[in-house]
Amino acid sequence: MKFITKNLSEIKDIIEYNKKLEFTDYDKNIEEIGRSKNIVILGNFDGIHKGHKIILEKAVKKAKEKNLKTIVYTFSEYPKNRQNKITTCSEKAYLLNENKIDYLYLEEFEKVRNYSPEEFVKKVIVDILNASEVYCGFNFTFGKGKSGNVVMLEKLLKEKNIKLNLQEPVLDENNEIISSTRIRKYIENTNFTKVKELLGHNLIILGKVIYGKQLGRVIGFPTANLRFESKVYPEFGVYGVKIHIENDEKVYNGVMNIGRNPTVDVGVLSVETNIFNFNEDIYGKVILIEVLENIRPEKKFNSVEELKIQIGNDVNYWKQKISYWRKKYQKETDAI
Ligand SMILES: Cc1cc2nc3c(=O)[nH]c(=O)nc-3n(C[C@H](O)[C@H](O)[C@H](O)COP(=O)(O)O)c2cc1C
Numbered sequence: 001m002k003f004i005t006k007n008l009s010e011i012k013d014i015i016e017y018n019k020k021l022e023f024t025d026y027d028k029n030i031e032e033i034g035r036s037k038n039i040v041i042l043g044n045f046d047g048i049h050k051g052h053k054i055i056l057e058k059a060v061k062k063a064k065e066k067n068l069k070t071i072v073y074t075f076s077e078y079p080k081n082r083q084n085k086i087t088t089c090s091e092k093a094y095l096l097n098e099n100k101i102d103y104l105y106l107e108e109f110e111k112v113r114n115y116s117p118e119e120f121v122k123k124v125i126v127d128i129l130n131a132s133e134v135y136c137g138f139n140f141t142f143g144k145g146k147s148g149n150v151v152m153l154e155k156l157l158k159e160k161n162i163k164l165n166l167q168e169p170v171l172d173e174n175n176e177i178i179s180s181t182r183i184r185k186y187i188e189n190t191n192f193t194k195v196k197e198l199l200g201h202n203l204i205i206l207g208k209v210i211y212g213k214q215l216g217r218v219i220g221f222p223t224a225n226l227r228f229e230s231k232v233y234p235e236f237g238v239y240g241v242k243i244h245i246e247n248d249e250k251v252y253n254g255v256m257n258i259g260r261n262p263t264v265d266v267g268v269l270s271v272e273t274n275i276f277n278f279n280e281d282i283y284g285k286v287i288l289i290e291v292l293e294n295i296r297p298e299k300k301f302n303s304v305e306e307l308k309i310q311i312g313n314d315v316n317y318w319k320q321k322i323s324y325w326r327k328k329y330q331k332e333t334d335a336i
């Protein structure tokens with residue numbers, strides 16, 4: 001997958017994590033997509049849930065049949081869910097690449113926010129994206145103040161000889177519409193069975209390992225700390241996770257704490273993971289965490305000694321669970 005963006009800082013984590021994702025010149029990529037027609041997929045795609053994946057799959061299949069490229073056109077930072085997004089730009093890029101998209105176009109919202117629906121179709125879909133077909137969901141809106149809906153989009157595209165493929169709502173097992181809003185609630189309530197059912201993958205957290213208090217190693221549980229992003233997190237607490245490390249083929253198990261470390265800290269928000277059977281310096285490396293299960297809420301202990309005992313219990317609990325699953329599913333691999 002290639003990126004079309006002028007804001008490199010938003011995707012630097014994913015580019016470091018996956019060295020195969022080439023970053024090429026903005027102008028060169030714009031020129032490249034202008035050379036032949038493309039399949040364009042429009043939407044915010046927060047989370048890349050099962051509904052999104054169905055649109056992506058259909059678009060990719062069509063592109064293969066017609067020997068065309070797929071472009072996901074989305075906003076890099078969308079004001080509506082700046083604070084409570086499910087996926088950061090880098091996480092979205094990771095998931096879109098998994099779904100075999102050719103180009104990810106990250107648009108600056110400010111640049112197009114005042115376009116009328118007509119202008120948007122002409123300037124973006126026709127002139128820049130060079131679309132032969134467009135895919136989007138039933139509730140897609142566009143243009144100044146969200147003045148355009150899918151009915152208007154279909155009409156405007158038809159005038160330009162572009163076909164619109166509209167995706168009807170995708171339902172979950174209880175016949176409820178799968179939506180980013182519902183998934184956000186399930187994440188906050190730590191209902192990871194539902195999160196996985198609606199996303200079609202485990203909740204992921206991708207980020208660079210930064211320096212913390214350097215106390216973890218002293219109490220016997222070093223933790224790889226990630227910067228706290230403005231996005232939706234499960235409630236403060238301890239979680240069983242899988243960890244993938246940049247440039248490392250292995251998948252590791254571990255336990256993660258999200259919170260303010262009230263026992264020892266003045267309240268800095270942190271996301272930190274103790275990786276099992278691991279002993280390397282990974283400061284500055286990008287890691288990807290898959291969140292599997294809630295173990296317990298974060299707590300203020302009376303002493304660091306008590307905290308240390310409890311972390312030991314958390315680690316043992318999760319290790320036992322892993323060995324139970326390994327036996328049950330007869331898995332040979334290190335990570336569950
Ligand atoms: C599995 C696990 C559980 C944790 N639970 C708590 C907790 O309940 N309360 C708390 O104050 N800190 C908790 N922490 C965070 C520790 O306070 C933190 O890891 C330690 O202070 C080291 O921080 P550092 O990585 O910045 O050096 C937990 C950490 C881990 C790995």
Ligand SMILES: Nc1ncnc2c1ncn2[C@@H]1O[C@H](COP(=O)(O)OP(=O)(O)O)[C@@H](O)[C@H]1O
Nearest residue numbers: 212213214216217222223224275279281282283
């Ligand atoms: N098993 C492990 N789990 C997590 N980090 C580890 C592990 N082994 C070594 N490390 C390294 O140690 C660092 C964490 O040590 P820690 O004392 O908690 O320092 P900090 O407070 O800076 O995170 C990690 O960033 C990583 O580079």
